[in-house]
Amino acid sequence: MTSPSFRPRRSVLYMPGGNARALEKAKTLAVDAVILDLEDSVAPDAKAEARATACAAVTAGGYGGREVVLRVNGLDTPWGKADMAAAVAARPDAILVPKVSSASDVAHAASLAHGIPLWVMIETPLSILNARDIAAAAQSSTMVCFVLGTNDLVKDTRMRTGKERLALLPALSQAVLAARAFGLDCIDGVYNDFRDEAGFAAECEQGVLLGMDGKTLIHPAQVEACNRIFSPSDAEIAAARKVIAAFALPENGSKGVITVDGRMVERLHLAMAERTDAIARAMTA
Ligand code: COA
Ligand code: MG
Numbered sequence: 001m002t003s004p005s006f007r008p009r010r011s012v013l014y015m016p017g018g019n020a021r022a023l024e025k026a027k028t029l030a031v032d033a034v035i036l037d038l039e040d041s042v043a044p045d046a047k048a049e050a051r052a053t054a055c056a057a058v059t060a061g062g063y064g065g066r067e068v069v070l071r072v073n074g075l076d077t078p079w080g081k082a083d084m085a086a087a088v089a090a091r092p093d094a095i096l097v098p099k100v101s102s103a104s105d106v107a108h109a110a111s112l113a114h115g116i117p118l119w120v121m122i123e124t125p126l127s128i129l130n131a132r133d134i135a136a137a138a139q140s141s142t143m144v145c146f147v148l149g150t151n152d153l154v155k156d157t158r159m160r161t162g163k164e165r166l167a168l169l170p171a172l173s174q175a176v177l178a179a180r181a182f183g184l185d186c187i188d189g190v191y192n193d194f195r196d197e198a199g200f201a202a203e204c205e206q207g208v209l210l211g212m213d214g215k216t217l218i219h220p221a222q223v224e225a226c227n228r229i230f231s232p233s234d235a236e237i238a239a240a241r242k243v244i245a246a247f248a249l250p251e252n253g254s255k256g257v258i259t260v261d262g263r264m265v266e267r268l269h270l271a272m273a274e275r276t277d278a279i280a281r282a283m284t285a
Pocket of ligand 2: 040123149151
């Protein structure tokens with residue numbers, strides 16, 4: 001298997017760190033990960049209280065197999081350093097660092113994280129321009145994941161982006177390419193209009209086409225469609241297992257290229273099939 005330790009990150013739900021009801025509700029939702037937010041969704045006057053509430057929830061646990069991620073404030077804000085110290089004490093599965101714009105921003109966060117895995121927000125114009133260098137910082141840090149911050153990207157670039165996200169596409173692809181080049185996961189941005197089911201599903205499907213591993217969510221109503229769309233379909237799993245079985249036949253053991261159902265299949269397709277199979281197994285585990 002190519003990815004025996006594959007960890008699904010299809011559905012990644014944000015919640016304001018001070019919203020105790022949401023922190024509790026998240027324990028009942030079929031999400032792969034939760035992000036307890038201390039940044040954009042928390043007003044300045046509520047920062048200290050949200051930090052205490054969120055860190056207490058992390059320490060208390062109860063999130064089962066869900067990855068628990070704490071999003072701190074930017075390290076150049078009045079709250080960033082205290083957030084990092086509280087995160088280190090609470091030990092979430094990962095710390096999500098916002099407004100990262102360079103490899104040295106990753107190094108700075110890593111120096112404060114005491115070995116806790118880092119996720120980083122890709123959400124500034126500079127983060128897109130420096131995506132390769134930021135991703136390369138994975139080689140000398142505990143960074144494992146990019147998270148697209150599309151609301152901030154739109155704000156800072158002044159893009160006009162409608163349902164098709166046309167203006168955003170080059171930036172999204174740049175982030176995926178950089179993530180893939182250095183072995184990181186890449187999670188798509190949020191869909192703000194959480195009552196628009198059809199629009200949300202279409203944006204999930206676009207994320208799959210772009211190569212995203214999953215999508216960040218803002219509301220429980222988005223979870224089910226997100227998990228479904230970011231999971232391989234039954235047909236994709238069956239096709240992948242057919243390729244694996246074909247290469248496992250003794251007569252194909254030394255071949256580089258074979259025919260399966262009238263299509264050329266090479267060993268690179270075997271690697272893709274093994275990944276699909278690993279994902280399918282992880283999702284039913
Ligand atoms: N995580 C967990 N639970 C959530 C949730 C979330 N993000 N959003 C809503 N819920 C819960 C509510 O607490 C409520 O639970 P209850 O049935 O126990 O009362 C239920 O889901 C229904 O919520 P609803 O009334 O439809 O939404 P709302 O009006 O309370 O909240 C938002 C709407 C947008 C304010 C809220 O969904 C939210 O805060 N989202 C996350 C925002 C965020 O974290 N942004 C930062 C990154 S962009
Ligand atoms: Mg933001």
